[in-house]
Amino acid sequence: MIFSSLNHCWIEVIDVVDLLYYSKKCPYIGCSNQINIMIKTILSAFAIAAIHTTSIAQYTFSTEKMAPCTEVKNQQKTGTCWSFATTSFLESEAIRMGQQDVDLSEMYVVHNIYKDKATNYVLRQGKANFSQGALAHDLIRAVTKHGVVPESVYSGRDNEEEIYNHSELEKGLKGYLDGIISAKNIDSHKWQNTVDAILDIYMGDAPESFVMEGDMKMTAKSYARKLKLDVKDYVNLTSFSHHPFYNSFILEVPDNYSNGSFYNLPIDDLLNTIEFALMEGYTVAWDGDVSEKGFSSKNGLAILPITQSEEQWKSPVPEQKVTQQSRQDDFMNYSTTDDHLMHMVGVALDQKGTKYFIIKNSWGEISNYKGFLYMSEDYVRAKTVGVLLHKDAIPAPTSKKLFTSIK
DSSP: OTTGGGTOOOOOHHHHHHHHHHHHHSOTTTSOHHHHHHHHHHHHHHHHHHTSEEEETTEEEEEEEEOOOOOOOBOOBSSOHHHHHHHHHHHHHHHHTTOOSOOBOHHHHHHHHHHHHHHHHHHTTTOSOOSSOOOHHHHHHHHHHHOOOBTTTOOSSSSTTSOOBOHHHHHHHHHHHHHHHHHSOOOHHHHHHHHHHHHHHHHOOOOSOEEETTTEEEOHHHHHHHTTOOGGGEEEEEOOTTSOTTSEEEOOOTTOTTOOEEEEOOHHHHHHHHHHHHHTTOOEEEEEOOOSTTEETTTTEEOOBSSOOGGGGTSOOOBOOOOHHHHHHHHHTTSSOOOEEEEEEEEEEOTTOOEEEEEEOSBOSOTTTTTEEEEEHHHHHHHEEEEEEEGGGSOHHHHHHHHHHHO
């Protein structure tokens, strides 16, 4: 069984062989949506199985726990990691709750967030962040307001060969909005309709409704309800000492344009919560800094070595000691910023017993780990800006202390 070690036994190997054989007679683009998604799920399963016990150079990882997740995708030349990471997170949530054949559209949410950011930017008279970036809770909020659709219904580009690139779109939208703001006399209907038109030109028309297999007509909201994802179940956590612990605060990072609140935990409690969640079969949307020299997507590693050297990519090396104060200092002096969001899906140990978190990235199937990477516990401790997870994934003592304090 492919997912036997994941406690998620869906497909026998013989079924995989048969399906891949018949898929040769049914070209990928021509297959039905259900078969397309099943093939993607199978290929993703092989990728997951390949990293359960992995040895690259002198690193040998053994997986302690890994939750089911969908295939690695590629955000390409866009700053939409937040959508790819959190969409992957929601797909794993849907799988955890018994859904199958889940492949959600990242760009449908991006389309709606651009509109939301445009309104925010104009109402704040240009004194707000307008960029491609956002955070995990923005996707959750957008799904609540607008719903979500399958990737097969809306890809956000004209064809599969087109590369995602939002540079011109972002600059064009911002330039237009700056012009509207400077005009001082605003007709809200006209400028908002123009924003919609610009987005439709660059990303394609977002569907108002669509037909699922079986001729069932659905909207984005009804499809979101079908997935049975209760957005009220998801919470943000962080760990910074310039605000009281076991309270919530608005995290001061540029991409938090919507002023989302985060529950604040001491770093030890945050690390324990992340590990507990993963070991219990949940996954985590991770936001953090990837500018460190110890972060290498091509090597599939994120580590925090005491001394930088080429040896660190060949075998485990001693890492820096991270404290609450050291991570706070890095945040205050901009050494730690919210560069990138990714999807935490598991826990592993190297040959020395050092703990790593298995990360699904959104930069395509790069490195020997096919788009996954191993992030050391010290790196997570130092460079995590925030996480989003299901509230039931928080250990009971921490949850009780946290939510009792908030009340």
